[in-house]
Amino acid sequence: MPKKYETPLLDELEKGPFPSFVTEIKKAAARSDMAADELGQLEKSYRDKRGYWKHGGIVGVRGYGSGVIGRYSSLPDEFPNVANFHTVRINSISGFFYTSKFLNEMCDIWDKYGSGLTNLHGSTGDLVLLGTNTENLEPIFAEFSSRGWDLGGSGSALRTPSCCVGPARCEWANIDTLDITYSITQEWQDEMHRPAFPYKFKFKTAGCAVDCIASIARADCSIIGTWKGNIAVDQAEVANYAKKGMNIQEEIVNMCPSKCMSYDGKELKINDADCIRCMHCIAKMTKALKPTGEKGATILIGSKAPFVIGATLSWVIVPFIKMEPPYDEFKDLIRKMWEFWDEYGKNRERIGELIIRKGMREFLEFIGVEPQPQQIKEPRRDPFFFWTEADLQK
Amino acid sequence: MEKEEVKKKIYELVEKSTGKKKLKSSDIQKTISAEAGISRDEVKDALRDLIDEGKLIYTYFGGSFVEIPPK
Known part of the structure; x- marks a missing residue:
């Protein structure tokens, strides 16, 4: 007893x-x-x-x-x-x-x-x-x-990758989060079980920007499903939402972060060129709105809990990448990022902290990604990208 | 270089550092590959053998290190 x-x-x-x-x-x-x-x-x-x-x-x-x-x-x-x-x-x-x-x-x-x-x-x-x-x-x-199970990650290693339920139960998943997670896990068994990183590294994969797994706050590398086409609007369903009491102006149009929508009481219009694909309107009006066109993912880097510096959210590195098996383009990109981290990272320094310390320009040059407007984290925020003399002379 | 020789070099490096500086796996890979003029993958492979044989172990003290197991 x-x-x-x-x-x-x-x-x-x-x-x-x-x-x-x-x-x-x-x-x-x-x-x-x-x-x-x-x-x-x-x-x-x-x-x-x-x-x-x-x-x-x-x-x-x-x-x-x-x-x-x-x-x-x-x-x-x-x-x-x-x-x-x-x-x-x-x-x-x-x-x-x-x-x-x-x-x-x-x-x-x-x-x-x-x-x-x-x-x-x-x-x-x-x-x-x-x-x-x-x-x-x-x-x-x-x-x-x-029984076919294995230990997860801990220490200065790749941590057990995780994801939202994705296409298994959610029609809004733009990528196969389950397969991506499985593929990452199989590909990097050594990185998970034989620690060789400066510190921990986490992958989290979300099917869309609703980000049910909170990858943007919890993963060094957040993989978030997105799309390239327009949002298809079913105006009859929009009218149904209005009839059932939804205040479309207040709840949808005014809440749009890029202000790309308008509603005149009859028709909901979207200026797709200004849409940042945040999923707010789609998640609120699931019967009326639907993403169309090419599907893929946005790759973000750098979120972590407070440690050397305070808590950070991931920021965009690659605005759009196709995510289809065997995910070679994505995996090669990650290997380049790890190479940068291995070369310059200090003991217990997360990759996001290293990018802040070394600068975005050096990171992007190393991994071979062109600077793009989507990498700017917030409006009126320093994008950490500084031109070289050679750039200015071009 | 023969794998056994690489393993010996790794073991000696870890042994020499014991009590002075804890070595990470990447420290070992960088040092041995530079010293012996071989690729990091070869060092990684030899290190894997040493770990699998139990001659070296991973430890965690705020970060992951490679050490000689306690007697």
């Missing part, structure tokens, strides 16, 4: 309308010594207002440099069952489509070898298994790999 700890401070986090992680840990603690000690140590952290975890050191199983985050209690005598409490990252599947058979097996494996606590999914996108000891790492890996 696991030890029971009094947890008055954590109990406070069970109040209110939202699901509570404390409730879930308590459920696991009823049958797992590890989860029980985890709860005890967490209560102590809240009481003492300090953390008692140390992390680092161990990183994986034999041959791997990623997929395991070593975690150790700094109070092993007081909480012996969490003296080791390593996290295991399992490479999630594109779009997070699991079978119930796999989920049952995964839970059985984790009950056998770990604390029983999971996190679906971590912010990187992995299927995260929380809390096991060092001896169990190889058996856990053997169990998962025998």
Whole structure:
């Protein structure tokens, strides 16, 4: 029977309308010594207002440099069952489509070898298994790999690529996000499991600019589906929206960031040349508006959480690229970017931070991409591109 | 250069740095390829063997490094 700890401070986090992680840990603690000690140590952290975890050191199983985050209690005598409490990252599947058979097996494996606590999914996108000891790492890996699963990325490596559900469930996907993610994962196994980058690198793929996976804020490389043609307008459906009470002027026209739309009460007009394909109008009037023409993706670089510099959003590097298997053009472009990062990046410097430090001109020259107006991040913002003497003489 | 020789060079480099400077995989690739006049891919391949054999391991201390496993 696991030890029971009094947890008055954590109990406070069970109040209110939202699901509570404390409730879930308590459920696991009823049958797992590890989860029980985890709860005890967490209560102590809240009481003492300090953390008692140390992390680092161990990183994986034999041959791997990623997929395991070593975690150790700094109070092993007081909480012996969490003296080791390593996290295991399992490479999630594109779009997070699991079978119930796999989920049952995964839970059985984790009950056998770990604390029983999971996190679906971590912010990187992995299927995260929380809390096991060092001896169990190889058996856990053997169990998962025998079923066709693999560890995810961690450390100074390519992190597990992730994407929105894409064409599997969404008619607005301009690219096959699931296939792109699968292809990236297969192509760069070494980059994911054998860390050789200055720091982490994340890919996230969104089917359209609605960006359900928030790739623009969460990935060093955001791949966002877009299109080249006009927006087809079904005026009868526009009238239906108006009839049902939608204020088209307020909700659609006035909200258009590039002000490319007008509405006279009868007809919705779009000046497609000024459209920046943000998807706002289409997402609001799904029955009336539809993208047409060639489909592809915009490639953006550089978002990250605060660290050396504050949080940044990705910015456009390539406004439009065809994304069709085997994605060679895209992959060659990424390899050039990594070469630039490898050449000039400092330890723990993200690629976006390096571009800011070295300058956009040097980056674009290195990767062989011409400067374009779409690379300017915001109106009236310095695009970081400065002309050389040679450019001025042309 | 024979792969075994490259492996030996990598191991010696990591051994020499132990306790002084933690080396990243890219540091090893750059140093050995420059010293031995071989491609980075060849160094990467030899490093992979050393890791797979357990003679070297990856560690994480705020970044990922290559080190000799503790005895």
